[in-house]
Amino acid sequence: MSQPLLQAANLAHAFDYPLYEDVSLTLHAGESVAVQGRSGSGKSTLLHTLAGFLPPLSGHVEILGEDVYAMSEAEREMFRRTELGIVFQTHYLFKGMTGRQNIEAATQLAGTELDPWLQERLEIDGVIDQKVGELSGGQQQRVSLARVLAKQPRLIFADEPTGNLDKQTAILVMEVMQEYIRKREGALFVVTHDGEIAGMCGEHYVLKEKRLQSS
Numbered sequence: 001m002s003q004p005l006l007q008a009a010n011l012a013h014a015f016d017y018p019l020y021e022d023v024s025l026t027l028h029a030g031e032s033v034a035v036q037g038r039s040g041s042g043k044s045t046l047l048h049t050l051a052g053f054l055p056p057l058s059g060h061v062e063i064l065g066e067d068v069y070a071m072s073e074a075e076r077e078m079f080r081r082t083e084l085g086i087v088f089q090t091h092y093l094f095k096g097m098t099g100r101q102n103i104e105a106a107t108q109l110a111g112t113e114l115d116p117w118l119q120e121r122l123e124i125d126g127v128i129d130q131k132v133g134e135l136s137g138g139q140q141q142r143v144s145l146a147r148v149l150a151k152q153p154r155l156i157f158a159d160e161p162t163g164n165l166d167k168q169t170a171i172l173v174m175e176v177m178q179e180y181i182r183k184r185e186g187a188l189f190v191v192t193h194d195g196e197i198a199g200m201c202g203e204h205y206v207l208k209e210k211r212l213q214s215s
Contacts (some may be wrong), residue, residue, distance in 0.1 A: 002027050003065055005155050005187045006050065007047070010061035013045055020046065022124045023059070027111060030181060032188040034198035035134045036215065037207035044159055046207065049079050051086060051157040063155060085153035087177075091144035091162040097133065099128040099143040103150050110151040117183075121176050122146050136213065138169040145173060149180050156181065158190045162197055174200045 010123065015140045019042030027033060037043040047055040050061055052068045061068045063090060064083060080086070093102050103114050108165040119125045122142040127135055141164065148156070162170035174190075174197055181188050190201060196212060198204045204215040 001030060004062075006189070008050055008140070009059055009060045011046070011049060011056045011061070013042060013049060013054075013057050014102075014137045015045075018210055020207060020212070021058075023207075023212045025050070025212065027187040027189065029154075029185040030189060031203070032178060032181060032190070032201040034190045034201035035205050035207055035212065036195065036198050039113060041207045042210075043207045046212075047159050047189065047191050048159055051084060052080050068096065068155040076168055082151075083153060083155065085151060085156040087145060087148050087156065087158035089163040091140045093132045093140055093144055093147075095133045096131070098131055099124060099139075099146075102132060102143060103128075103147045105160065106147045107150045110172060112152050114150040118146055118149055118176070118180070123172070140157060141165060142169070142173065145156055145176065152184060154184065154186045155190045155196065156186060158188065160192055161190065162194060163196045167196075170194070170197060171200075 001142050006026045006170050007025040011023040013019045023046065025033065035043045035046065039059060044195060045054065055069050071079060107113055121130060122145060124142050125137060127139050158177065162173055165173065177188055178200065180186065192198050205212045
């Protein structure tokens with residue numbers, strides 16, 4: 001089997017109380033993992049650690065064969081910007097710009113272009129040249145996803161990406177991310193409260209009692 005895109009071993013973290021310990025996870029090309037858990041269980045903290053934002057108390061994380069926390073902060077930031085796709089529940093678009101301009105701001109930095117397939121599949125081709133402030137919340141989230149995927153990352157981390165969406169749009173967003181990782185030989189890690197959305201991933205876990213447990 002090819003080298004994992006993500007390999008995490010024996011991760012632990014705590015704030016005022018222990019969140020999780022001895023968490024290990026491996027993701028290969030074409031694979032997707034969803035993690036559910038109660039509020040405060042640590043699932044978003046786990047995502048932030050896997051994505052290189054928050055060092056674990058113990059354990060290590062390798063992405064594309066690189067030890068993420070052996071890098072300097074500046075190296076890690078550049079690595080995230082060029083190699084990873086981060087999708088949040090809040091879209092963080094530039095309101096004074098059009099959808100296309102928002103996407104181009106990302107592709108110019110990455111040296112890529114928006115794939116017409118992505119624009120059409122996300123059903124934004126009719127609104128992409130409108131100002132972001134004129135778009136609905138669902139349209140804004142789909143433009144935001146297009147901006148992330150247009151950079152052509154191999155590994156996508158999505159933190160409640162469908163939390164503000166109606167069910168039909170939520171399913172579309174998940175389907176597009178799944179199609180993307182198959183098309184680009186990437187992988188997907190999703191944190192969600194929604195059991196139906198979690199069930200769309202190849203592996204489905206629940207973070208409880210400080211452990212990552214198969215659902």
